[in-house]
Amino acid sequence: MLIYSNMDKDNKPLLLTGHHGEISAMTFGKLSGPVLLCSASPDYIIVWDIELCHRRTQEGKVAAGTVIGTLLGEVVHLSFCFSDERVAACSGSTLYILSSKRHEVIFTFTNHLGPLTSAEFCPWNKNILVTTSEDRTFKVLDLKTEAVCYQSFVLSGSPLLSVFFLEENRHLITGSTDGQLWCFSITDDHKCHLVSKMDLQKMEKRHLQHQGTVSDPAGFSEQLAEDKVDTSKPVLKMATCSSLIDTNNEHKKDNSWLCIGSSDGLYVVELATSELLTAFYFKDYPILSISMAGSWSISPGWNDSMVFLVSSMFTPCVALLELRLCVLRSTLACGEGFSVFPSSPPVFESPLSAEFKRKESEHPKKKGGVKEQPLVFHSKVKSSGYTSAPRSAMFSPKTNIQKNPSSKKAHKNTGLLLRDYPADSAAPTISHTHLSIANKPIHCLQYSGDGKQILCGLGDSSVLLYKSSLTGNPTVYTGHDKAVGSVSWSLNRQWWLSASEDQTLRIWTHGSPEPAIIMDNSMFSKPIRSAQFYYLDKFLLLASGPSLYLYLYNVDITRDDIKRYQQRSVVKLAKCITSTSATDITALSAINDFFSYIVLACGSNRSIQVFDMNKGCVAAAIPDAHSRSIHCITQNKGSMFSTQAPDSYNLFLTSAVTDGVKMWDLRSLRCVRRYENHLNRCHPCSAAISPCGRFIASGSEDNCAYVYDIRSSSYLHKLQKHSDTVLSVGFNPATPQLLTGTMDGKLRLFQSSSAARLSRDTSAVHSVPH
Numbered sequence: 001m002l003i004y005s006n007m008d009k010d011n012k013p014l015l016l017t018g019h020h021g022e023i024s025a026m027t028f029g030k031l032s033g034p035v036l037l038c039s040a041s042p043d044y045i046i047v048w049d050i051e052l053c054h055r056r057t058q059e060g061k062v063a064a065g066t067v068i069g070t071l072l073g074e075v076v077h078l079s080f081c082f083s084d085e086r087v088a089a090c091s092g093s094t095l096y097i098l099s100s101k102r103h104e105v106i107f108t109f110t111n112h113l114g115p116l117t118s119a120e121f122c123p124w125n126k127n128i129l130v131t132t133s134e135d136r137t138f139k140v141l142d143l144k145t146e147a148v149c150y151q152s153f154v155l156s157g158s159p160l161l162s163v164f165f166l167e168e169n170r171h172l173i174t175g176s177t178d179g180q181l182w183c184f185s186i187t188d189d190h191k192c193h194l195v196s197k198m199d200l201q202k203m204e205k206r207h208l209q210h211q212g213t214v215s216d217p218a219g220f221s222e223q224l225a226e227d228k229v230d231t232s233k234p235v236l237k238m239a240t241c242s243s244l245i246d247t248n249n250e251h252k253k254d255n256s257w258l259c260i261g262s263s264d265g266l267y268v269v270e271l272a273t274s275e276l277l278t279a280f281y282f283k284d285y286p287i288l289s290i291s292m293a294g295s296w297s298i299s300p301g302w303n304d305s306m307v308f309l310v311s312s313m314f315t316p317c318v319a320l321l322e323l324r325l326c327v328l329r330s331t332l333a334c335g336e337g338f339s340v341f342p343s344s345p346p347v348f349e350s351p352l353s354a355e356f357k358r359k360e361s362e363h364p365k366k367k368g369g370v371k372e373q374p375l376v377f378h379s380k381v382k383s384s385g386y387t388s389a390p391r392s393a394m395f396s397p398k399t400n401i402q403k404n405p406s407s408k409k410a411h412k413n414t415g416l417l418l419r420d421y422p423a424d425s426a427a428p429t430i431s432h433t434h435l436s437i438a439n440k441p442i443h444c445l446q447y448s449g450d451g452k453q454i455l456c457g458l459g460d461s462s463v464l465l466y467k468s469s470l471t472g473n474p475t476v477y478t479g480h481d482k483a484v485g486s487v488s489w490s491l492n493r494q495w496w497l498s499a500s501e502d503q504t505l506r507i508w509t510h511g512s513p514e515p516a517i518i519m520d521n522s523m524f525s526k527p528i529r530s531a532q533f534y535y536l537d538k539f540l541l542l543a544s545g546p547s548l549y550l551y552l553y554n555v556d557i558t559r560d561d562i563k564r565y566q567q568r569s570v571v572k573l574a575k576c577i578t579s580t581s582a583t584d585i586t587a588l589s590a591i592n593d594f595f596s597y598i599v600l601a602c603g604s605n606r607s608i609q610v611f612d613m614n615k616g617c618v619a620a621a622i623p624d625a626h627s628r629s630i631h632c633i634t635q636n637k638g639s640m641f642s643t644q645a646p647d648s649y650n651l652f653l654t655s656a657v658t659d660g661v662k663m664w665d666l667r668s669l670r671c672v673r674r675y676e677n678h679l680n681r682c683h684p685c686s687a688a689i690s691p692c693g694r695f696i697a698s699g700s701e702d703n704c705a706y707v708y709d710i711r712s713s714s715y716l717h718k719l720q721k722h723s724d725t726v727l728s729v730g731f732n733p734a735t736p737q738l739l740t741g742t743m744d745g746k747l748r749l750f751q752s753s754s755a756a757r758l759s760r761d762t763s764a765v766h767s768v769p770h
Helices: 050-058 200-214 217-226 252-256 325-332 406-417 646-650 753-766
Strands: 025-028 036-040 044-049 066-070 075-080 086-091 094-099 105-109 116-121 128-133 138-142 147-151 160-166 171-176 180-186 192-199 237-240 257-261 265-270 275-281 293-300 305-312 318-324 430-436 442-447 453-458 463-467 475-477 484-489 495-500 505-509 517-519 528-534 539-544 547-554 570-578 585-590 598-603 608-612 617-622 630-635 651-656 661-665 670-675 687-689 695-699 705-709 715-719 726-731 737-742 746-751
Touching: 025 075, 036 075, 044 050, 044 086, 066 094, 075 116, 086 116, 094 116, 128 160, 128 171, 160 237, 192 200, 200 265, 200 275, 237 293, 257 293, 257 305, 275 325, 318 325, 442 484, 442 726, 442 737, 442 746, 453 484, 453 495, 495 528, 505 539, 528 585, 539 585, 547 585, 585 630, 598 630, 630 687, 646 651, 651 687, 661 695, 687 726, 695 726, 695 737, 705 737
Parallel strands: 116 160, 484 528
Antiparallel strands: 025 036, 036 044, 044 066, 075 086, 086 094, 094 105, 116 128, 128 138, 138 147, 160 171, 171 180, 180 192, 237 257, 257 265, 265 275, 293 305, 305 318, 430 746, 442 453, 453 463, 463 475, 484 495, 495 505, 505 517, 528 539, 539 547, 547 570, 585 598, 598 608, 608 617, 630 651, 651 661, 661 670, 687 695, 695 705, 705 715, 726 737, 737 746
16 A cells, blocks of 8 residues: 655655555544554455554554454455444445454444445444445444344435435435435434435436526537436445534535535535535546546545545546635625515516506586585584483482403403514424314415414315414305415405416405405416415415416495495506416415515426516526426515514525425525425425424325424424325414314314413413302
């Protein structure tokens, strides 16, 4: 073996001899001192102290190591534990745990059905080790009990090659010979749950498509026609960038970058989004004289960099590469994006400045004379009392006056309503109320702004209005002919709307079973996919076909008894914008709680389009945002009871069948995290963000609802006990509660532990006799 110094490359390398056969595996120790090196051949496994060997060589002596294993066969992988006390050696289908100090076999493991390919120690638990094998599984071993804690299912049709631990998230990642990667979370009982799955070839294709779409679509199509040969991309080595970044550096968040060494080059993947950031191919660097890599070694570098040692598979060539992370960040930096908060007032002739025209008076104005004025300025005049009977008693005092406690109670309730949303409460996971409302799907649900009422749009064309406690009988609103796909509250909570597949939209008011406004199917050629109030209730915003409609409206609930079916409320089209490529809009979202020019729309071509309603145009588009059409988009809107950082309101979620949930940042128009633990293969399961901005809820087809921490891709809680697919989810804006709606028409209300404790205390107080 030749030991080179990266600090001084002109020095003569250190020559180490002692093996009698070909050296098949090598690895350095984890500690910075003393620097240990373990090497293996069919005859010996030797541990070398590099500094001691240097001194012995300078003294003219022969450098020697410590033999820790003999005649263990062809060793394909070696790894030190994090204290450098033990060494794991993979030979055939047998794993040997050896002492690094002396010739001793501590533990032998032979439970795999095929040859082992790698074994790595867990960084946060010295007694845990993970092995991968050509039998396409990995196993989690407890070295203290010498037992298997977890055995994975068969992950792929190709052997697993490598495994890597993410200590910060307590995840492990394993890669196969066909370029697939699986990320698992490890629980305290050492069980593994799948967090995400990645494919290098698919990520590379999406990356090239995005680059080709942005730069040169024609040239990109020609390049795809030329590069028809697909080669496998074995995951030979993995390492994260987190250990290379100074803790005082502001870019510490880049610890989700994963470097993957493969046979044709180096790939940098962002784990939070499962997307390829960049790739470096050997064919683009002919000076390396490497066409295909045989092995990789990855190590932290200096000055915010990473160092890679790569060997050629067919030629006796080794190259030392350095990747400057600061340069990579600058190339990946996006330009200035958008914000939900307006930076300037509406421009001249902005669609948002539209108003109803005031009607001129029908009577001609009189030029002179006395204006007509009423003699009495009150609508009612009190009688003089001449016709009433004379009073028999002029005064009688009231002596039985009782205090009315309603004012105090009302004041107390008002205080409760204005209580802030608890920013540090736990996620709502305790089942509190279960209600069966219909045998039809609950396609949509929404809380009112004060959290007191709930709207539910059903598949039987009706809309139900419940109290937030789900007690009492609901108010039923009928009139649609097909399933209701969208409901929305106004900001003042005086009226709400419902949109249906029958191409109609209706606005309802309190106390009236008839809608105040009906926009019938003569106004739209296709079903209304999404509708809501917009710009502090000034407009109606809806999507039908490829068009985005902005309507002015005026609700007038007065009716003429003779012409009671004549609608006095009016609507007026303020603007109609057509999406790019004239693709149908499948989902829509905008903020109504404050003035915002931004409207987000999703197209059937899998794109996300950003509409600037101030200018009335499409400001930007994200092509191929998902692998399927997006059926749900929701923004982080917060609530009147909570306050978040201003930048948090630029986050939004999208959901697509078979492609999970993605979180996007409007400022960069990039996906920043991905959530795919839930099951969504055919039904349009929705997603929601909690008012505090800390949790994400998603429906699922495995009869569960999933709650994620917004900062992690692995789920926090799996809410079970549902009887069918969970289609709709919604957070209460006033208190930590989560409401779910299922395919078979059932509602289930979940509370956090603190809210459940408070409700039990309140019920106990009310049950005490007075």
